Amino acid sequence: MEQFLVYFYENKEMIFIITLSIFLGLEVISNVPSVLHTPLMSGANAISGVIIIGGIILLGSTDLTKFSLNMVLGILAVIFATLNVVGGFVVTDRMLEMFKKKKK
Amino acid sequence: MIVMNTTLHDLGINSGDVYLLMSYLLAAIFFVVGLKLMSHPETARKGNFYAAGGMGLAMVTTLFLYRTPAGHTIPTLNVIVILAAIAVGSVLGVVIARKIKMTAMPQLVSFFNATGGAASALVALMEYSNPANESAVVTLLGLVIGTIAFSGSMIAYGKLDGKVGDIFAKWTTWFNLFLLALIAGLMIYMLAFPHDMATGTKLSYILLVLALIYGVMFVMPIGGADMPVVISLLNSLTGIAAAMAGFIYNNQAMILGGIFVGSAGGILTLLMCKAMNRSLLNVIIGAFGGGGAGVNKEHGAVKEISLSDAAVLLAYSQKVVIVPGYGLAVAQAQFVANELVQLLESKGVEVKFAIHPVAGRMPGHMNVLLAEADVPYTKLVEMDDINPDMPNTDVTIVVGANDVVNPAALDDPSSPIYGMPIIHAHESKNIIVMKRGMGKGYAGIENFLFFNDKTRMLFGNAKDTLQKLVSEIKEL
Structure with a gap:
């Protein structure tokens, strides 16, 4: 118990951010018409590519002057994450473009 | 008490560090506002641009303002390699996203989700063998969740594309529970007992393989009609995996974005289950269809x-x-x-x-x-x-x-x-x-x-x- 209390205290900001982000996610999505479920899922999917930041940090801290497994995996991670982000946003835009066209 | 004459130097940081944080805050706002705008047909497209803008901003500032724990920014060589990798990913992403037929949209979303999961898993895998990384718990969680999201999404992609069939047998439920217990057990072992770096790296690869198998076995028995629910669930997992990686770097943009998408994906999953009047557990454990007693009625x-x-x-x-x-x-x-x-x-x-x-x-x-x-x-x-x-x-x-x-x-x-x-x-x-x-x-x-x-x-x-x-x- 003591340990848990210490952990909570030391990470209080993070715990607040996480809890409120969860509610934010619930709140933003719960009033969505089902018309938009697919584009929204696709858009959320693109945002989950935020791991690209992790990829940049990782590859940015890797020694690239000599060949290593980490170098290969790091480059792969950045390529994959970019696919998720760019592909995700482009495909979402393609879906939404169709809704737009409608309104003459 | 606030001391107004504290300098950045006293805090051991420079102005770039603060600008980086501010850009993350802005990116997070763009994510939330973007997704909010996307929930209405009139503003949806604008919302998508906002979210994409937030992501672009966070990427650029990280590339040029991030400082390694040693205190220097990303070296020029690395910046070039990163930009090249981003260019490759962008070209592939745009081409795939533009060429795909509208009917194939669900499998495409699943495929992009798989790449995101794979990226999270790779980052976690490498960070686990990084001696400077002290957050073993989130690293392992990121590795397992990201890997499951990857292999599960690939199977969901295959199913929707008609490349993978349904496999369901009574034993799959038990096998999956056993596999999950094995994964949890191995994680606890890795966290609780100290071992040298070489053993740890080997164990993390074993964990990776187990999670890969679990992702496959998790989606395999679920009927094609339930794939939307599964994709949404895996989408939520990718967000959580990204957030876990965010904890490793103590990176607010990743944590906020990841958790936000994780919970949004979660509620979307539940909304879909509700639309079909079934519980999530029922979707995961019970395979749909297969014909009940009602099939043989007179007609x-x-x-x-x-x-x-x-x-x-x-x-x-x-x-x-x-x-x-x-x-x-x-x-x-x-x-x-x-x-x-x-x-x-x-x-x-x-x-x-x-x-x-x-x-x-x-x-x-x-x-x-x-x-x-x-x-x-x-x-x-x-x-x-x-x-x-x-x-x-x-x-x-x-x-x-x-x-x-x-x-x-x-x-x-x-x-x-x-x-x-x-x-x-x-x-x-x-x-x-x-x-x-x-x-x-x-x-x-x-x-x-x-x-x-x-x-x-x-x-x-x-x-x-x-x-x-x-x-x-x-x-x-």
């Missing part, structure tokens, strides 16, 4: 209708409702369907589309397909809004839909789909069902709507049939 013969009769019936109706299903999508019949609508409207008929929440292969998938064919979204009416109106409808045309209009869901407790909300097509005055043949729907069960006295069948490919129907009506 009469189906009655066909000629194209000319159908044309007359439609042209002289007041109210027509079209119930589109996946059959319409695969036949690429959404354009002809719109032609039919415009033709009927020119004859003074009121036409609406009734959209079941799980029509197509993903919630809202049908809306996207119809929007592609220029159907105004005001014509798309959701199930709950159109059902009260069904008894006043003169003709309901069911195009390539099956389970979503099966009355067994309302009155046959032995049916596997009992309890799923349906569009009350059987309450309208006439029903025309367009179908390729007497095959069963996705859930593999008989549909008694087809044997209803008011129902007439029009057999054939949805696109051809609609095309012929349009020319018949034109000749009236």
Whole structure:
């Protein structure tokens, strides 16, 4: 118990951010018409590519002057994450473009 | 007490560090506002741009302002390599996203989700063998969750693309529970007992393989009809995996974005389950369909209708409702369907589309397909809004839909789909069902709507049939 209390205290900001982000996610999505479920899922999917930041940090801290497994995996991670982000946003835009066209 | 004359130098940081943090805050705001705008048709496209802008901002500032724990920014060589990798990923992403057919949209989302999961898993895998990383718990969680999201999404992609079939046996549930216990056990072992770096790296690879297998086995037994729920769930997992990686770097943009998407994906998953009146646990453990006791019931013969009769019936109706299903999508019949609508409207008929929440292969998938064919979204009416109106409808045309209009869901407790909300097509005055043949729907069960006295069948490919129907009506 003591340990848990210490952990909570030391990470209080993070715990607040996480809890409120969860509610934010619930709140933003719960009033969505089902018309938009697919584009929204696709858009959320693109945002989950935020791991690209992790990829940049990782590859940015890797020694690239000599060949290593980490170098290969790091480059792969950045390529994959970019696919998720760019592909995700482009495909979402393609879906939404169709809704737009409608309104003459 | 606030000391106003503290300098950045006293805190051991420089102005770039603060700008980086500010850009993350801005990116997080863009994510939230973007997703919020995306929840309304009018502003949806703008919302997507906002979210993309937030991501672009966070990427650029990280690239140029991030400082390693040693205190220097990313070296030029690394910046070049990173930009090259981003360029490769962007070109691939744009080409794939632009070339894909609209009907293949669900598997594409699943594929992009898989790449995100893979990236999270790779980052976690490398960070685990980094001696400077002290957050072992989140690293392992990120590795396991990211890997499951990757392999699960790839199987979901394969299933939707028709490359992977359903495999279900009683043992899969037990096997999966065993696998999950094994993964949890190994994680606890890795965290609780100290071991040297070499052993740790080996163990992390074993964990990776176990999680890969689990992702495959988790999605494998789930029926194709439930794939939307699974994709949404895996989408949520990718977000959580990204957040876990965010904890490793104590990176607010990743944590906020990841958790936010994780919870949004979670609620979307539950909304979909609710639309099918099933619990998430039921989707994951119980395979859909397979035929219950209701299959062998007595039923009469189906009655066909000629194209000319159908044309007359439609042209002289007041109210027509079209119930589109996946059959319409695969036949690429959404354009002809719109032609039919415009033709009927020119004859003074009121036409609406009734959209079941799980029509197509993903919630809202049908809306996207119809929007592609220029159907105004005001014509798309959701199930709950159109059902009260069904008894006043003169003709309901069911195009390539099956389970979503099966009355067994309302009155046959032995049916596997009992309890799923349906569009009350059987309450309208006439029903025309367009179908390729007497095959069963996705859930593999008989549909008694087809044997209803008011129902007439029009057999054939949805696109051809609609095309012929349009020319018949034109000749009236």
